[in-house]
Amino acid sequence: MSGIHDWSGDVLNALRARGIATVCTVPDGGLTRLLRMVEAEPGMRLVTLSTEPEGIGIATGCWLGGGRAVLAMQSSGVGNCINALGLPAAFRAPCLMLVTMRGQWGEFNPWQVPMGQGTRPALEAVGVKCFPVDRAEEVGETFAAAADLAFHSRVSTAVLVSQRIVGAKGFGQK
Amino acid sequence: MSATSNKIARRPLVADLLARRGGALIVCGLGSPTWDTFAAGDSAEYLYSWGGMGLAVPTALGVALAQPARRVVCITGDGEMLMGIGTLGVVADQAPANLGILVLDNESFGETGRQRGLTASRADIAAIARGFGIARTFTVTEQGAAAELADFLFKAPGPVLAVAKIALSDDPWALPEKDGAAIAYRFREALGV
Numbered sequence: 001m002s003g004i005h006d007w008s009g010d011v012l013n014a015l016r017a018r019g020i021a022t023v024c025t026v027p028d029g030g031l032t033r034l035l036r037m038v039e040a041e042p043g044m045r046l047v048t049l050s051t052e053p054e055g056i057g058i059a060t061g062c063w064l065g066g067g068r069a070v071l072a073m074q075s076s077g078v079g080n081c082i083n084a085l086g087l088p089a090a091f092r093a094p095c096l097m098l099v100t101m102r103g104q105w106g107e108f109n110p111w112q113v114p115m116g117q118g119t120r121p122a123l124e125a126v127g128v129k130c131f132p133v134d135r136a137e138e139v140g141e142t143f144a145a146a147a148d149l150a151f152h153s154r155v156s157t158a159v160l161v162s163q164r165i166v167g168a169k170g171f172g173q174k
Numbered sequence: 175m176s177a178t179s180n181k182i183a184r185r186p187l188v189a190d191l192l193a194r195r196g197g198a199l200i201v202c203g204l205g206s207p208t209w210d211t212f213a214a215g216d217s218a219e220y221l222y223s224w225g226g227m228g229l230a231v232p233t234a235l236g237v238a239l240a241q242p243a244r245r246v247v248c249i250t251g252d253g254e255m256l257m258g259i260g261t262l263g264v265v266a267d268q269a270p271a272n273l274g275i276l277v278l279d280n281e282s283f284g285e286t287g288r289q290r291g292l293t294a295s296r297a298d299i300a301a302i303a304r305g306f307g308i309a310r311t312f313t314v315t316e317q318g319a320a321a322e323l324a325d326f327l328f329k330a331p332g333p334v335l336a337v338a339k340i341a342l343s344d345d346p347w348a349l350p351e352k353d354g355a356a357i358a359y360r361f362r363e364a365l366g367v
Contacts, residue, residue, distance in 0.1 A: 022240075045239065045268075047239075047264065047268060050260025050263050050264060053229065053232075053258075054258065054261050054264055056232070057226070057228075057231070057232025057233040057258075058233070058239070060236060061201070061232065061235060061236020061237040061239075061240070062237070062240045064233070064236065064237055064240070064358055064362060065236065065239070066241065066362070066365060084226060084228070086225055087226035087229050090354030091354040091357070092354065092355035
């Protein structure tokens with residue numbers, strides 16, 4: 001991580017400052033550092049999912065019970081969540097998502113491209129406010145703003161962390 | 175297990191169970207579990223659902239994690255449960271001691287015309303739950319087990335999952351509030367959050 005801005009640490013601080021104590025995830029390579037920090041953080045709970053829409057239900061239930069959660073996932077997982085996003089919308093509940101992008105900036109794997117390119121339009125089609133970020137220094141403040149919009153205005157928001165930040169996986173190829 | 179072997183009438187069973195819920199919060203799956211719950215009497219501690227198929231158990235899990243001092247029981251159907259079946263692995267992993275799950279299993283997609291469901295032949299949701307690591311499961315096939323089932327759902331150390339093999343039935347419509355925000359904000363107010 002030397003020489004690269006620690007956006008994961010910034011996100012962790014934003015979680016701490018807002019009492020967002022539950023992090024639901026289907027892991028992604030770009031989330032590795034943040035997920036390790038969450039596991040090591042006293043008072044935070046990492047919830048490993050079998051599929052991403054479970055995180056929409058858990059985050060919504062958590063808020064119904066007076067808590068706060070975030071769903072962290074790869075952009076491919078967004079496609080699994082579209083109908084589920086009707087749940088927080090119907091309850092007028094907040095739903096905060098942190099999405100690491102694939103299929104976007106220097107992607108090696110063509111199977112990632114359709115959903116990666118469709119992530120933002122799909123989210124916006126079901127009413128999610130999207131915050132794309134392509135500079136590591138801006139992830140933390142963007143995440144904080146998206147969290148505040150979600151929990152104060154009770155809407156669904158997604159921070160889309162560019163593949164330019166998380167890096168394209170090269171599978172050992174040039 | 176064929177559909178004709180199911181003998182339990184769903185509405186009396188759910189009413190019997192809810193009469194014994196103590197202070198438990200109830201999270202309903204969409205469709206008939208919501209109608210059954212409302213038919214037994216309304217409460218601010220009931221979270222009704224009109225959609226989001228597959229999300230009843232995740233929603234109940236979220237409530238259970240946020241409210242560890244309260245018992246939370248999810249009442250859902252076999253089709254809804256199967257759509258989000260992987261969630262049972264998440265429940266087993268998180269192991270909330272305050273969560274119970276009741277699957278009302280009529281082996282059919284009752285809401286859409288009684289098309290045959292996957293539990294009509296070989297799928298056994300209690301066995302699947304045990305496979306995911308939910309050690310305590312309970313399957314009831316006869317009316318009259320409500321007291322024992324209530325103890326299991328509302329008092330046994332969670333997470334627990336029960337399957338009630340229910341009959342197909344024509345029950346009168348019992349439709350609660352369908353504005354999700356009204357349901358959600360009433361529920362939160364009842365919890366004091």
